[in-house]
Amino acid sequence: MERYEVNSSKIYSTILFPEIKDEFLVLEMPNSINSYRVRASDIVKKFEDKNISISHENLKTILFVKKIEFNSEQIKEFIANEYLKYYPTMIILDVLVDMVSINDIDDFKISVIDLKEHFYKKSSGSFAVSFKNSDGREKRLFFKYQLKAKLQLYKAKDDISHHEMLNISKVTQELSDFQELNSKPIDSSYFDKYSAKLKIKKDRVLTENLFEIKSSIEKGDLVRAVIKSGDVELSFEAVALSSGNIGDVVKIQKSDKKVLSAKVISSELVEVK
Incomplete structure (x- = not known):
């Protein structure tokens, strides 16, 4: 045909x-x-x-x-803004929109643009647009789009071991064409706070699903605990029974097996409450 x-x-x-x-x-x-x-x-x-x-x-x-002529600028602007909500630093070069279902939409105005769930994972896709005219008549048409954009991405400079803390020395940063991502890319806030959930190969794009927050104190860590009473301070060693970050309250166990609650002060110090 x-x-x-x-x-x-x-x-x-x-x-x-x-x-x-x-x-x-x-x-x-x-x-x-x-x-x-x-x-x-x-x-x-x-x-x-x-x-x-x-x-x-x-x-x-x-x-x-x-051929149906239509003003696609409103649709393009909507798509661009939806991507920017998820990727605020994205550089959008263009949005191409084509009508899939053909219909005359003269005198109709856009009422709803319905992007698919998880649209932000890919640079292209299809979506539906509902139109309505002054008489209340509605039409629902289907479109496809292609986003041309660039995104600053961190990549693994070398292999990153399982549980290894992420820091800036372990990454390179590149302005790359946006095509497809399974998860949101990390930003600089991940450095020195998050560790790898699994072994990450060199040159892999670093995304949020690959990391977990590294607690200031991990379950099983040996910590110094202090008890304060006025000007008197008593300190002793204990084992953390739970993980926590600075400001959190964790359970600790003394050498005599007694369990206490303590506030995390640093990665090595807790204060018994």
Whole structure:
């Protein structure tokens, strides 16, 4: 099947064969439809009636589709803003939008743009737009889009071991074409606070799902505990029974097996409450 996009319901010979000098009406599509399928032999006969021979071997059907003009700027702006909500530092170069379902939307205004869930993981996709006119009539059409954008990404400079703390010396930063990400890329706030959930290979893009926050004190750590009473301070060693960050309250166990609650002061110090 061969497809032609046309601007009008009237299909002239020069639309099909621009090199033909004799312009004549080949067929007229009904105004009520936006696509029209005809047998190739019917088109060939129209040309033969004008003593024009054309080749149509292996061609059985021709599809004519009306081009629908629409202002896509509102849709493009919406898509760009939705990506920027998820990637605030993204540099958007362009958004290409094409109508998939053909329909006349003159005098209709956009009411709802419905992007698919997790659209932000890829640079392209499809979506639906609901239109409404002044009489309250609604139309729901489908579109596809392609986002052209760049994103600052951190990549592993070398292999990062399981449980290894992430720091700036272990990464490189690149401005890369955005194509597809399974998770949100990390930012500089991850340095010295997060450790790898698994072994990460060199050059892999670093995303949030690869890391977990590194607690100031981990369960099983040996810590120094202090008990304060006025100007008197008593300290002793204890084992952390739970993990926590600075300001959190964790459980600790003294050498005599007594369990106490203590506030995390640093990675080595807790204060018994």
